[in-house]
Amino acid sequence: MKLTLKVWRQKDANSAGKMETYPADNISPDMSFLEMLDVVNESLIHKNIEPIHFDHDCREGICGMCSLYINGQPHGPKRAITTCQLHMRSFKDGDTITIEPWRAAAFPVIKDLAVDRSAFDRIQQAGGYISVNTGAAQDANNILIPKVIADEAFNSATCIGCGACVAACKNASAMLFVSAKITQLGLLPQGQPERYRRAQSMVAQMDEEGFGNCTNTGACEAECPKEISLTNISRMNNDFLSAKLFREEEIAHSGE
Amino acid sequence: MSQFKQTFNSSIGKKLIMALTGLFLCTFLIVHLAGNLQLFQNDEGYAFNVYANFLTHFPPIEVIAYILYAFIVIHALYALILTINNRKARPVQYAHQPKSPTSWGSKNMGLLGSILLLFIVIHMSDFWYKYKYTDTVGFKEYRTNVLSNERTVTDFVPESKEFEHSYTTENDVEVVRVKDLHKKVSESFSQWWYVLIYVIAQGALSFHLLHGFQSAFRTLGWTHRKYTPIVEQIGIWLFAVIIPLGFAAMPVVYFFMGK
Numbered sequence: 399m400k401l402t403l404k405v406w407r408q409k410d411a412n413s414a415g416k417m418e419t420y421p422a423d424n425i426s427p428d429m430s431f432l433e434m435l436d437v438v439n440e441s442l443i444h445k446n447i448e449p450i451h452f453d454h455d456c457r458e459g460i461c462g463m464c465s466l467y468i469n470g471q472p473h474g475p476k477r478a479i480t481t482c483q484l485h486m487r488s489f490k491d492g493d494t495i496t497i498e499p500w501r502a503a504a505f506p507v508i509k510d511l512a513v514d515r516s517a518f519d520r521i522q523q524a525g526g527y528i529s530v531n532t533g534a535a536q537d538a539n540n541i542l543i544p545k546v547i548a549d550e551a552f553n554s555a556t557c558i559g560c561g562a563c564v565a566a567c568k569n570a571s572a573m574l575f576v577s578a579k580i581t582q583l584g585l586l587p588q589g590q591p592e593r594y595r596r597a598q599s600m601v602a603q604m605d606e607e608g609f610g611n612c613t614n615t616g617a618c619e620a621e622c623p624k625e626i627s628l629t630n631i632s633r634m635n636n637d638f639l640s641a642k643l644f645r646e647e648e649i650a651h652s653g654e
Numbered sequence: 655m656s657q658f659k660q661t662f663n664s665s666i667g668k669k670l671i672m673a674l675t676g677l678f679l680c681t682f683l684i685v686h687l688a689g690n691l692q693l694f695q696n697d698e699g700y701a702f703n704v705y706a707n708f709l710t711h712f713p714p715i716e717v718i719a720y721i722l723y724a725f726i727v728i729h730a731l732y733a734l735i736l737t738i739n740n741r742k743a744r745p746v747q748y749a750h751q752p753k754s755p756t757s758w759g760s761k762n763m764g765l766l767g768s769i770l771l772l773f774i775v776i777h778m779s780d781f782w783y784k785y786k787y788t789d790t791v792g793f794k795e796y797r798t799n800v801l802s803n804e805r806t807v808t809d810f811v812p813e814s815k816e817f818e819h820s821y822t823t824e825n826d827v828e829v830v831r832v833k834d835l836h837k838k839v840s841e842s843f844s845q846w847w848y849v850l851i852y853v854i855a856q857g858a859l860s861f862h863l864l865h866g867f868q869s870a871f872r873t874l875g876w877t878h879r880k881y882t883p884i885v886e887q888i889g890i891w892l893f894a895v896i897i898p899l900g901f902a903a904m905p906v907v908y909f910f911m912g913k
Contacts, residue, residue, distance in 0.1 A: 404749070417749055470753035496750040503743050566754045568761060569740035573665075601666060610743030611665045611736045614869040615761060617754035629877050635666055636875025642661040 399425040399486060402494040403438060405450055408507050411514075415507065417496075420450075427487040431474060432457060432464060434486055451510035457482040459623065462558030465565070466511055467498040472562035472621045480560060480623045500561050502570035504607040517607040518559050518575060524603035525596035526579045528588050541587050554582040556624040563618035563626070569610030574618035576604045577634035578626045584637055594641035601638050665739075666873075668732055673870035675729040680867060680893060682722055683859075687900045694907070698807045699836025700796050707819050707832040710786060730771050737764050759861035760869070766862040773855035780842060785835055789815070794834040801826050809834075843908035856902040864894035 401422040408415025422438045429437070432454050439449035455463035464481040468474040474484040489495065497511060505513040543551075555578075563574035580597050583589030589596070612631055619628045661667045689709070692701040709715050759766065784790050795810035810831050820831045842848050867889035871877065876885075 406749075467748060467750070470748065470750040472754075475753075498748055498750065501744050501746050501748055503745050566752070568744075568752065568756075570743035571665075571740070601664060605665050608743060609665075610740035611669060612873075613736075613740075613760065613763060614865070614872045615756040617752075617756045620755045628872065632872050632875045632877035634875075635669075635873055638664075638666050639670060639875055642657075642664075642667070 399427060399489070399491045401425055401434075401486075401489065401492070404494060404496045405511070406498045406507075407450070407510055408499075410509055411506050415510075422495075425486055427485070429486045430457065430482055431466070431468070431484040431486065432482050451508075451512050453512045454482060459483045460558060462560040465500050465513065465560060465562070467500060467565055469496050472500070472565040473560075473623050477620075478623055478625050480558075483623075500565040502561075502564050502609065504570070504572070504609050505561060505564065513561075515559070515561050517609070518561065518572070520607065521572070521576055521600050521603045522559075522579060525592065525599035526583065527592075528583055529591055530588070543587060547585055551582050551585040554578045554585070554626065554630055557582070557622075557626050558624060560623060562621050562623060564609065566617040566621035567610065567612070568615060568617065569613060571612045571618075572604050572607070572609040573612040573631050573634065574622065574626055574628070576600050577630035577632075580637060581630045581633045584633065594637060594645050597634060597637035598641050601634070668736055669873045671732050672729060672736065673873040675725040675732075676866055676870050678725050679722070679729065680863065680870075683893070683897050687897055690904060691900070693836070693839065693904050697805070698796075699794065699834060700798075700805065700807075700830075702836045702839075703794060703796075703832045703834055704830065706785065706835045711819065726771075726774060730767065733764060733767055757865060759865040763862060763865060766858045769855060769858040770862060773851065773858070776851060777855075781835065781838065784838065785833060791833045791835060791838050793817075793831055794837075796828075796830045796832075798828045798830070799826055800828055840908055843905040844912070846909065849905040849909045852905040853902050856898040859901070860894045860898040863897075864890060867893045 399422075403420045403422050404417050405420060406415055407418045420438055420442065422434060423441075425434050425437060432452070435450060435452060442449050453463050453465055455461040457464075459480045459482060462480075464473075466473070466481045468481065468484070473479060473481045474488065476484055476488055499505075499507050499511045500513045500515075502513075504517040505515055508514050557575060557578035559575060561572075561575070564570050564572050567574075580600055583596065584593045614628065614631070616628055619626065662671065689705055690702075692705055695701045709719075793810040793812060795808050796805060797808075798805045812831075817831075819833070820829070822829045843852075868882075868886050871882070871885050
């Protein structure tokens with residue numbers, strides 16, 4: 399296959415970037431998208447051009463490291479896959495492919511196509527955990543969980559934190575990610591002690607990081623490689639609003 | 655108090671305000687449409703004019719009306735604040751046109767809302783303002799024989815400028831003198847460009863509510879396997895089809911029937 403790539407090139411976080419055009423020759427339709435970039439980088443190195451910098455790690459769709467906004471869609475045109483699972487047979491010979499980094503104020507570009515997603519880590523640290531006793535694990539059947547609840551929690555837990563939801567959202571909102579983390583723990587009995595505190599602190603951190611506000615367009619759900627559903631956002635809103643408006647945070651004594 | 659401030663300054667808190675004001679405006683539309691269906695009564699505006707008089711002279715309705723105006727302003731203001739925030743959240747736009755599958759309405763709520771706000775300004779300055787604060791709307795006198803139900807209609811010119819409305823009876827004849835908003839409506843709706851403004855605004859309303867109604871429920875966190883499909887159907891059929899069609903029918907019928 400012969401393709402033309404339009405790629406965002408940016409030296410570092412402080413430099414201005416621009417789109418550059420590169421030819422991609424001798425591409426096999428069986429290559430993954432990242433292997434295609436490896437081939438292009440190889441040719442760039444031979445021409446003494448700085449290779450295109452992009453994030454990648456496991457290359458089997460579970461680590462959440464790869465990103466890339468391909469032809470107007472995060473992780474490319476196919477549903478429910480990451481960029482590393484996208485194959486060149488999804489494109490036609492002679493196609494022009496536009497490759498951009500995730501665009502969000504909270505995801506500053508580090509170099510070329512790689513962005514800094516540590517905002518997600520900070521949101522996770524703000525409340526995405528549960529308290530457990532140390533020592534020997536208790537009997538697994540001590541805590542009974544209905545199958546449907548366990549399934550739903552596991553669906554939310556499949557989020558790999560790649561940031562495609564933010565990239566797809568017209569408001570650069572992180573609510574699908576944050577809501578998946580809140581729901582995953584909030585549905586299970588082990589997550590109950592911190593449930594309402596968690597919803598508040600994770601949302602507060604999300605706002606602090608400068609993500610946009612959800613308008614329920616559903617772009618995130620459509621682009622999520624793990625098919626996290628929009629229902630998670632409603633669950634987060636429910637927990638958050640319930641915590642803020644109806645629950646007592648501290649035991650208040652009258653007259654104090 | 656600072657806790658409330660924190661709540662309503664958060665992203666979800668601001669969205670809560672959008673959702674609650676939006677849903678209130680939705681319920682208003684039902685009442686507004688139901689009341690204005692009286693324009694279709696063939697009674698030379700009797701029912702409509704009496705209704706308009708009731709709305710402007712019954713204190714509880716006046717209170718709700720001012721809450722309504724406040725909610726329109728709050729809804730628009732928060733939309734502006736949220737939109738500015740959202741623009742800030744993506745300082746560099748994508749070079750390639752985003753292709754994620756989303757509905758047209760959901761991507762253009764701001765544009766649709768701006769059309770609606772402009773429409774509300776035109777609509778209220780033409781009817782509400784002129785009715786309440788100017789002398790440009792004349793009066794009608796309806797004499798109805800309560801036994802035979804025969805009604806005669808005449809124009810009425812009050813002696814005093816202070817006159818607002820009167821209900822009196824002469825034997826079996828009920829005499830009602832009210833401002834003739836019906837005439838103002840039919841005058842406005844006889845201009846083609848005015849009808850066009852109304853039809854465009856109702857188109858915008860349809861797309862705005864097609865997304866907005868169900869979106870408000872999602873924002874409030876009210877999604878449920880059993881009820882969400884019902885909410886979605888109400889959003890589509892009642893708020894995006896029946897209500898805009900009902901409102902659009904008024905200027906269109908008046909224009910073509912030449913009432």
